[in-house]
Amino acid sequence: MKRDLDRPGGSATLGGDAASSAVSWPRRPIARQPGQPPHDSALGHVQGSARYIDDLPLREGELRIALVGAPCARGRVTRLDLDAVRAAPGVVGVYTAADLPGANLWGPIFHDEPVLAEEVVAYLGQPLAVVAADDERDARAAAALARVEVEEEEPVLTIEQAVAAGEFIGPQRQIARGDLEAGWERARQRIEGRFESKGQEQFYLESQAALVVPEEGGSLLVYSSTQNPTEIQKVVADALGWRQSQVVCEVLRMGGAFGGKETQAALPAVFAALVAFHTHRPVRVVYGKDEDMLLTGKRHEFHTDYRIGFDERGRIVAAELDVRSNGGAYADLSTAVLERCMLHLDNAYHLPAVRIGARVCRTNLPPNTAFRGFGGPQGMAVIESCMEEIAARLRLDPLDVRRVNLYPADEASDAALTPYGQRVRGNLLPEIFDRLEQSSDYRLRRREISQHNARTDAWGEPPCVLRGLSLVPVKFGISFTNKTLNQANALVNVYTDGSVQVSTGATEMGQGVNTKLAMIVAQEFGIDHRRVVVRPTSTEKNNNTSPTAASASTDLNGAAAVKACAAIRERLAELASGLLAGSTDGLAPAPEQVGFEGGAVFDRRAPERRIDFAELCRRAHVERIDLGARSFYATPGIDFDRETGRGCPFAYYTTGACVAEVRVDRLLGTLELERLDVLMDIGKPIHLAIEMGQIVGGLVQGIGWVTGEELVYDGRGELLTTSPTTYKIPAASDLPRDLRVEILDNDLNRHNVRSTKAVGEPPLMLAIAVWTAVRDALGAAVALGARPGDLRIPATHEEIARTLSGCSVEEWIAAS
Amino acid sequence: MGVPIKVQVNGKTYERTVEPRTLLVHFLREELGLTGTNVGCETSLCGACTVMVDGKTVKSCTQLALQADGSSVTTIEGIADGDRLSAVQEGFWEKHGLQCGYCTPGMIMAATHLLSENPKPSEAEIRAGLKGNLCRCTGYHNIVEAVKYAAAKMA
Numbered sequence: 001m002k003r004d005l006d007r008p009g010g011s012a013t014l015g016g017d018a019a020s021s022a023v024s025w026p027r028r029p030i031a032r033q034p035g036q037p038p039h040d041s042a043l044g045h046v047q048g049s050a051r052y053i054d055d056l057p058l059r060e061g062e063l064r065i066a067l068v069g070a071p072c073a074r075g076r077v078t079r080l081d082l083d084a085v086r087a088a089p090g091v092v093g094v095y096t097a098a099d100l101p102g103a104n105l106w107g108p109i110f111h112d113e114p115v116l117a118e119e120v121v122a123y124l125g126q127p128l129a130v131v132a133a134d135d136e137r138d139a140r141a142a143a144a145l146a147r148v149e150v151e152e153e154e155p156v157l158t159i160e161q162a163v164a165a166g167e168f169i170g171p172q173r174q175i176a177r178g179d180l181e182a183g184w185e186r187a188r189q190r191i192e193g194r195f196e197s198k199g200q201e202q203f204y205l206e207s208q209a210a211l212v213v214p215e216e217g218g219s220l221l222v223y224s225s226t227q228n229p230t231e232i233q234k235v236v237a238d239a240l241g242w243r244q245s246q247v248v249c250e251v252l253r254m255g256g257a258f259g260g261k262e263t264q265a266a267l268p269a270v271f272a273a274l275v276a277f278h279t280h281r282p283v284r285v286v287y288g289k290d291e292d293m294l295l296t297g298k299r300h301e302f303h304t305d306y307r308i309g310f311d312e313r314g315r316i317v318a319a320e321l322d323v324r325s326n327g328g329a330y331a332d333l334s335t336a337v338l339e340r341c342m343l344h345l346d347n348a349y350h351l352p353a354v355r356i357g358a359r360v361c362r363t364n365l366p367p368n369t370a371f372r373g374f375g376g377p378q379g380m381a382v383i384e385s386c387m388e389e390i391a392a393r394l395r396l397d398p399l400d401v402r403r404v405n406l407y408p409a410d411e412a413s414d415a416a417l418t419p420y421g422q423r424v425r426g427n428l429l430p431e432i433f434d435r436l437e438q439s440s441d442y443r444l445r446r447r448e449i450s451q452h453n454a455r456t457d458a459w460g461e462p463p464c465v466l467r468g469l470s471l472v473p474v475k476f477g478i479s480f481t482n483k484t485l486n487q488a489n490a491l492v493n494v495y496t497d498g499s500v501q502v503s504t505g506a507t508e509m510g511q512g513v514n515t516k517l518a519m520i521v522a523q524e525f526g527i528d529h530r531r532v533v534v535r536p537t538s539t540e541k542n543n544n545t546s547p548t549a550a551s552a553s554t555d556l557n558g559a560a561a562v563k564a565c566a567a568i569r570e571r572l573a574e575l576a577s578g579l580l581a582g583s584t585d586g587l588a589p590a591p592e593q594v595g596f597e598g599g600a601v602f603d604r605r606a607p608e609r610r611i612d613f614a615e616l617c618r619r620a621h622v623e624r625i626d627l628g629a630r631s632f633y634a635t636p637g638i639d640f641d642r643e644t645g646r647g648c649p650f651a652y653y654t655t656g657a658c659v660a661e662v663r664v665d666r667l668l669g670t671l672e673l674e675r676l677d678v679l680m681d682i683g684k685p686i687h688l689a690i691e692m693g694q695i696v697g698g699l700v701q702g703i704g705w706v707t708g709e710e711l712v713y714d715g716r717g718e719l720l721t722t723s724p725t726t727y728k729i730p731a732a733s734d735l736p737r738d739l740r741v742e743i744l745d746n747d748l749n750r751h752n753v754r755s756t757k758a759v760g761e762p763p764l765m766l767a768i769a770v771w772t773a774v775r776d777a778l779g780a781a782v783a784l785g786a787r788p789g790d791l792r793i794p795a796t797h798e799e800i801a802r803t804l805s806g807c808s809v810e811e812w813i814a815a816s
Numbered sequence: 817m818g819v820p821i822k823v824q825v826n827g828k829t830y831e832r833t834v835e836p837r838t839l840l841v842h843f844l845r846e847e848l849g850l851t852g853t854n855v856g857c858e859t860s861l862c863g864a865c866t867v868m869v870d871g872k873t874v875k876s877c878t879q880l881a882l883q884a885d886g887s888s889v890t891t892i893e894g895i896a897d898g899d900r901l902s903a904v905q906e907g908f909w910e911k912h913g914l915q916c917g918y919c920t921p922g923m924i925m926a927a928t929h930l931l932s933e934n935p936k937p938s939e940a941e942i943r944a945g946l947k948g949n950l951c952r953c954t955g956y957h958n959i960v961e962a963v964k965y966a967a968a969k970m971a
Contacts, residue, residue: 031961032912045917046905046924048852048892055851203952205856205864205918255854255918256952289857510916510953689912693954697915700955724861724950732956733947739957 028742030696032689037529039690040514041253052255053209053225059282063092065271066139068129068146069295070121073155073364073717077119077128081147085131088145090138092281095130095274102241106270108231108263110170113330113367115239115270121150122329123366124717125294127267132275132283155364155717159303159324162361169327169360170335175342175645176355177419183318183353187309190318191389195306195382197793199326200299200705201721202371203729204509206255207287208296210269212276218242220273222249226265227257227507228547233539235266236273247273250538254509258701259370261509262547263332264296290722297369298711300337301326302378304345306386314390314401319351321382323358325368325375332367333374334360339481339642341375343420343649347383348429348473349405350415356645364717370549372701373764376476381706381793384472384768388775389789397446398776399437399471406430406473420640422477422648428681428744429473432657436471439742440659440677445469449661453780466664467674468777472769473657476762477650478551478752479638485546486635486651488556492521492564494627498599498614500525500532504557505545507537511760512690513553519686520558520754524565526596527613551654551758554686556633559753563631569596571625576601576616580609637751652749654757656680658699658766660736660773666781669801671707671774673736678766680742683749683757695741695763702767704730706793707774771795778803821885825850826894834881840874841865843881844891852892852921856950863949866922867891873929875948892921895928903966904928913962915953923949927963936967 032038044050068085070077082094097104097116104118105111117126128148133139156162184190210232211223220240224232229249237244249269254261272283287295302325309318323341327334342358387405391398407424408415409431416424437443449467480486490504502521506513514534522529539545546556573594580603581589593604600610620627640647661674678695685691708728712720721727749755774795778788785806792799802812818833825848832847844850844867853876856864860875867876868890895902904927907913914920923946930937930945937945942963943956951959 031958032910036912038909039912039914041917042909042912042914045914045920046892046901046908047896048850048921050917051851052854052918054855055845205854205862205916205950205952254916256916258952289859289862510914510918512915689958693912693915693958696955696957697953698955701952723859724857725859729950729952730956731947731950732943732960735943735956735960 030692030741036687036689037515037519039512040518040534041508051252052206053211053223053284054286056211056223059213062282062284063132063134063275063279064136064139065275065283065285066131066136066143067127067271068131068143068148069125069127070117070123070150071148072121072150072152073124073157075121075150075152077117077121077148078151079147079149080128082129084145084147085142088138088142090133090135091131091142092134093132093275093278095278096128099278100239100274101277103238106235106238106266107331108333109335110331113332115267123364127271130271130275132279157363157365157713157717159301159326159361162363163324167362169331169362173338173342173358173642173645174356175419177421178353180318180320180353180355184309186311186317188311189393190307190309191386191393192307193789195304195385197302197378197381199301199368199711200371200709201293201711201727202258202260202298204254204256204258204260207289207292208261208265208268209286210265210272211282211284212269212272213282214276214280219246219248220276222247222269222273224249224251224265224269225254225261226251226269227254227262227509227549228265229507229537229539230505230545231263231547232266232269235270239270240273240277248538248540250536251507252536254507257509258372259374259549260296262370262549264369293722293727294719295366297328297332297367299371299705300334300368300375300378302341304382306382308386308390310390312394313404314394314396315404316349316351317353319354321345321356323356325360326363326365327360328363328365328367330367332369334368336481337370337375339375341379343477343481344376344379345383346419347380348407348475348655349383350407351419354419356419365713372698372761374550374761376761377702377705377765377768380474380765381768381771384772385775388772392779398772399442402471402473403433406433407475420649421646422650424475424653426652426748427655428746429475429655429657432473432655432679432681432744433471436657436659436677436679442469442471442659445661464665464667466666466777466780468662468664468773468775469659470769470772470776471657471659472766472772473655474762474765475653475655476765477653478555478758479635479649479651480546480550480552481640481649483638483640486552486556486638487546487633488560489542489630489632490557490560490564491541491630492561492568492628494568494617496618496621498527498531498617501535502532502561503535503537503541504561505537505542506553506557507548509548511694512687513548513557515690516554516686517558517561521561521565524562524569525613527599551760551762554756555752555758556635560631560633562753563633564629567629567631568627572601572616572620575620575623575625576611577603579611579619652751652757654682654759654762656762656766658769660769662770662773662777664774664777664800666804669797669804671795671797671800673703673770675738676736676740678741679744680763681744681746681757682759683752684747684755685743686754686756691759692741694759696739698761698763699766700730700735702764703770706767706771707795708734710794710796774800819882821882823884823886824888826890836880836882838881839877840867840879840881840884841876844876850891850893854918854921856918861950863922863926864919866925866949868925868929871932873926892924895924902928903969904931904963906969907962907965908959911958911961911965913954913958919949919951923951923959927966930963931967931970935970937963
């Protein structure tokens with residue numbers, strides 16, 4: 001169904017149902033429905049036969065490795081005595097930086113991170129040496145015998161400490177637009193303060209892993225659990241002083257990644273490659289869970305100082321935002337994460353006069369890295385917190401404050417311009433607001449909740465439960481902000497029986513990209529999706545690939561695959577037109593009239609005569625017609641100048657909104673999720689169940705970030721929450737009591753393959769609504785001493801209890 | 817020093833000598849080649865390694881192989897009836913109750929146990945029954961749907 005934007009009000013019907021009334025919300029099924037193919041690994045997963053790195057059969061002579069790590073977070077290494085390690089039972093070799101034949105510096109943006117630390121250690125556990133043994137237990141036992149002496153220095157762990165010490169990564173960045181001075185003059189009121197959000201562990205269930213197999217003639221085959229096989233290929237080649245052509249990286253699947261395997265799968269793979277280089281034996285590495293949590297980077301902690309001026313309706317007229325992130329010890333992707341944060345501080349709101357300054361702080365923690373949302377959540381949370389504060393100040397419903405600030409549907413309006421100068425086009429958020437407000441019974445529930453909370457007038461008196469409600473939009477820019485990465489290539493091979501293999505740079509981490517690619521290719525040839533197999537990603541078939549990241553893997557690789565199919569189809573159509581014309585009433589061969597549908601080809605002018613697709617492929621081979629194609633796609637029309645902070649970094653935006661209702665126990669600080677209503681514009685879905693799976697999965701992961709997941713470090717820079725005993729990701733029992741997910745029908749996103757929209761990351765940020773709902777609930781306890789403006793992310797039970805108590809962080813720590 | 821054990825796994829009897837420190841999950845994966853049972857957190861919390869020992873779910877990462885001596889163990893590889901998926905397996909497949917799949921075998925074992933004790937669980941009982949098995953991808957919604965599907969099918 002096409003959207004009729006010319007219709008008054010620009011309304012469209014919700015999928016499969018007539019216009020919704022407030023009570024009968026047309027719930028779209030989230031689970032798979034008949035006709036939608038299963039996930040391409042579904043059978044393997046339910047049978048336990050789908051393989052991860054650790055499941056690959058043991059290779060002859062295979063070695064396992066263990067690491068010798070830094071005993072403190074910062075210092076100079078004065079002694080690294082590995083004699084006892086070398087002499088330990090089962091040890092085959094011990095390797096340090098001196099054994100690296102190539103470069104000991106790597107990094108996705110800046111080459112600043114040592115593969116193995118030498119004189120200086122910069123985070124606790126930083127690898128200094130790799131121990132190889134026939135058996136993992138022997139390797140670990142031997143590694144523990146290392147004698148490492150370090151002249152310790154006081155570590156820099158927090159953003160404040162880094163700022164005080166002048167420790168930064170990369171330059172200060174700025175985005176500014178509009179006349180701030182005039183904005184401040186127009187401002188009736190202002191708010192200012194600091195907003196803090198903590199980091200988050202990716203918590204993929206399959207830890208970092210790689211298997212490196214030496215091959216003939218000085219080459220290595222690397223099986224890695226990585227989102228970025230090309231990066232692994234490059235880093236391994238650089239570290240060994242080899243050419244990239246000597247290394248192949250193959251990815252079958254990952255047991256989850258969420259950004260955590262975009263760059264940080266590289267080190268374990270390089271460690272294994274180093275040992276394979278020296279021993280000429282296969283080497284496998286699989287991190288233990290605690291080791292993985294201790295050594296790898298997380299979502300960045302952010303602090304943002306804000307000053308916001310607004311008018312009597314809550315419309316923002318001036319905004320100054322000063323952003324600091326905790327980058328950890330090395331650059332990794334921190335500057336790119338910072339950039340995406342800056343580009344999402346506006347979230348869905350027009351900021352007519354704005355100045356954003358931002359910088360990455362260098363600390364002595366493992367380098368923080370990508371995690372679904374990539375700085376976007378941290379940016380959006382700031383402005384959403386400000387919306388709550390403005391509404392509280394003006395005694396308005398936060399929904400109304402959000403509404404007056406929302407980017408308009410009219411893309412020609414001045415108010416459709418982002419701080420960086422990109423125009424927000426095809427914006428359905430005003431409609432999403434209208435629909436959600438209605439379908440969630442927002443106003444009615446707001447009244448009920450206000451009445452309920454008004455009874456909460458004294459401590460200990462029933463009801464002890466505070467209720468909160470919030471509607472939060474999400475507008476997430478799709479494309480890598482690094483223009484170069486917005487490219488992909490795809491290899492499509494058609495066989496003489498009409499079956500098809502597809503290979504692209506898109507790696508499968510569970511998100512279902514393989515299933516979607518198979519459907520796209522099957523549709524291009526008009527054949528059943530079961531005839532199409534998506535093969536593991538390998539740098540041998542697809543060179544110079546971009547990471548499977550930025551939600552863009554179907555966009556980029558799908559578009560490349562479509563182009564490859566089109567090239568093959570053109571050749572097949574040429575052949576078919578001749579075959580069909582010969583038997584059709586005097587029609588001249590016309591390749592452009594050849595259709596591909598239902599497993600056959602036909603001339604549209606005489607569609608009754610068909611040639612079976614497999615038969616056509618067989619004939620094509622006989623006639624020496626090429627049945628394979630490799631195609632290339634680069635996203636057009638995007639450009640961003642990070643020096644000036646201006647440009648069009650995004651091909652389009654994926655948008656949506658969530659209404660969250662929560663219940664907070666005001667004595668215990670505990671939190672329950674009562675109901676969530678989600679409405680998203682994800683364009684025209686390819687596979688609704690897979691995309692719904694991304695929405696719900698991302699949402700729940702986001703709920704973890706804003707509620708229960710808390711990283712705790714001690715004063716030495718050691719992560720104390722290194723297992724699920726202490727680090728709590730959402731469990732099945734933490735689901736909202738009532739979850740309603742719906743999408744808008746929108747076929748008009750012509751910027752993208754099949755009019756789809758990327759869906760991987762955006763839903764995570766819907767969860768900010770849960771956090772603002774908590775804040776909303778706490779607003780009812782202000783008279784009792786609560787300070788809702790103090791609430792940080794994550795709103796753990798303890799953080800909620802602290803905010804209810806009115807204690808500052810320092811007072812709370814002192815009191816407990 | 818090896819210790820002899822005799823254990824039935826998926827209906828087949830194995831007599832092996834194991835080191836006393838060998839964990840059940842390593843015995844299953846490395847000794848018997850049953851790699852469908854995954855190692856997740858190694859602290860018995862994530863549930864990726866869930867198997868059934870004498871009809872009860874066990875986190876095989878924190879049980880010794882020795883402790884399974886004389887027992888009957890069922891892993892994900894033994895839950896189907898030949899080529900026919902069990903109702904629970906079918907549910908996860910049908911309802912897209914999986915993404916990366918790493919939690920899936922353990923989740924299926926936990927769900928199978930849940931349904932053996934409570935054939936008609938409410939939604940709340942399913943959520944509570946699965947809280948010892950973590951999934952980072954799906955947000956659990958479709959996993960709950962999968963269990964409901966299986967319950968209906970088995971009824």
